[in-house]
Amino acid sequence: MKLAVDLHIHSGLSPCAEFTMTPNNIINMAKLKGLDAIAITDHNSLKNIEVFLKVANKNDIICIPGVEITTKEEVHVLGYFETIESVREFQRIIDMHLPRDKNNKEMFGNQLIYDENDNIIGEEQMLLSRSIGLSLEEIIDEIRKLNGIPIPAHINRNRFSIISNLGFINPELKINAIEICGYGDLKSVEKLCPNFESYNKIYSSDAHSLGQILEREFFVEVERQSIKCIINALEKSNK
Amino acid sequence: MYKIEKLIENLQLEIVSKNIDITDMNMSGVYIGDLLSWVMGNIKPGDAWITIQTHVNIVAVAALGDASCIIIPENAEIDESTIQKSEEQDIPIFRSNLTAYELACKISRLVDKK
Numbered sequence: 537m538k539l540a541v542d543l544h545i546h547s548g549l550s551p552c553a554e555f556t557m558t559p560n561n562i563i564n565m566a567k568l569k570g571l572d573a574i575a576i577t578d579h580n581s582l583k584n585i586e587v588f589l590k591v592a593n594k595n596d597i598i599c600i601p602g603v604e605i606t607t608k609e610e611v612h613v614l615g616y617f618e619t620i621e622s623v624r625e626f627q628r629i630i631d632m633h634l635p636r637d638k639n640n641k642e643m644f645g646n647q648l649i650y651d652e653n654d655n656i657i658g659e660e661q662m663l664l665s666r667s668i669g670l671s672l673e674e675i676i677d678e679i680r681k682l683n684g685i686p687i688p689a690h691i692n693r694n695r696f697s698i699i700s701n702l703g704f705i706n707p708e709l710k711i712n713a714i715e716i717c718g719y720g721d722l723k724s725v726e727k728l729c730p731n732f733e734s735y736n737k738i739y740s741s742d743a744h745s746l747g748q749i750l751e752r753e754f755f756v757e758v759e760r761q762s763i764k765c766i767i768n769a770l771e772k773s774n775k
Numbered sequence: 776m777y778k779i780e781k782l783i784e785n786l787q788l789e790i791v792s793k794n795i796d797i798t799d800m801n802m803s804g805v806y807i808g809d810l811l812s813w814v815m816g817n818i819k820p821g822d823a824w825i826t827i828q829t830h831v832n833i834v835a836v837a838a839l840g841d842a843s844c845i846i847i848p849e850n851a852e853i854d855e856s857t858i859q860k861s862e863e864q865d866i867p868i869f870r871s872n873l874t875a876y877e878l879a880c881k882i883s884r885l886v887d888k889k
Contacts, residue, residue: 671830673854703835728812
């Protein structure tokens with residue numbers, strides 16, 4: 537079966553996201569838009585994942601646990617995980633490597649942690665929009681070790697992308713899929729990306745506000761409607 | 776043209792890729808940049824390239840742009856795979872505790888003196 541998905545959405549935990557990006561708002565907007573599954577991918581943190589899973593479960597929609605890591609090279613890489621254990625373990629790895637700089641809310645924005653009724657129950661104190669002290673290869677390895685799927689984010693943008701920062705995609709990297717976001721130049725990417733054809737492409741919104749969430753625009757082909765099946769489908773061709 | 780050997784001596788650069796014969800190598804200018812997509816389009820052949828980016832891809836970018844060498848400022852840590860690749864590609868990597876700005880100023884004084 538084909539599922540309509542948007543696998544790159546920021547909650548209010550990401551300093552750059554709008555204050556409306558609460559669990560119930562996002563889940564309900566995703567339902568209104570007719571999506572079958574979403575993924576929450578905050579910058580360098582998975583601290584809202586468990587509440588999103590609860591709210592998604594209640595509303596009969598799939599939420600994939602995810603994260604958007606900023607590597608040492610300032611490349612954004614998405615990681616998708618299947619289990620809560622992997623989510624907690626990956627959060628532990630981030631905690632070890634995120635620089636201890638306090639967030640300046642006026643400058644960067646709020647970093648909010650919610651409960652399942654959208655109440656703010658905490659704030660992340662460390663600034664999440666820093667690069668963590670691990671290289672692209674190290675991050676990819678850590679995600680793979682937890683049976684997660686690493687996907688370089690918005691490769692068609694001219695900042696924080698593997699192409700803009702590192703010039704090209706090294707074919708030796710252990711990745712099978714790349715993400716493309718709404719705007720940005722695809723032609724120049726194809727030129728700099730050896731084997732562009734061979735990568736599975738994931739189209740996502742990188743939504744920082746409710747309106748940006750995709751409609752039924754991008755689909756993955758799965759056998760069953762489950763987190764496991766969707767994650768597995770990310771590296772298979774969905775043409 | 777300025778001899779790489781003299782550059783190392785005068786700036787007291789640490790030689791990171793040890794298995795490269797630099798005796799006959801020269802540099803013609805200096806380029807500074809860390810966004811590799813930008814560097815690819817703008818570095819000139821013969822440039823010594825100063826970058827804080829130490830990912831293995833810097834070697835390929837230097838090779839494509841025909842850079843004479845790569846200088847890593849501020850004693851940044853360099854991945855082992857990057858050093859290995861630089862020796863394979865014959866593009867030497869040096870390192871300094873100076874900043875990119877300080878390195879560029881010193882190189883400018885050296886080259887002008889000549």
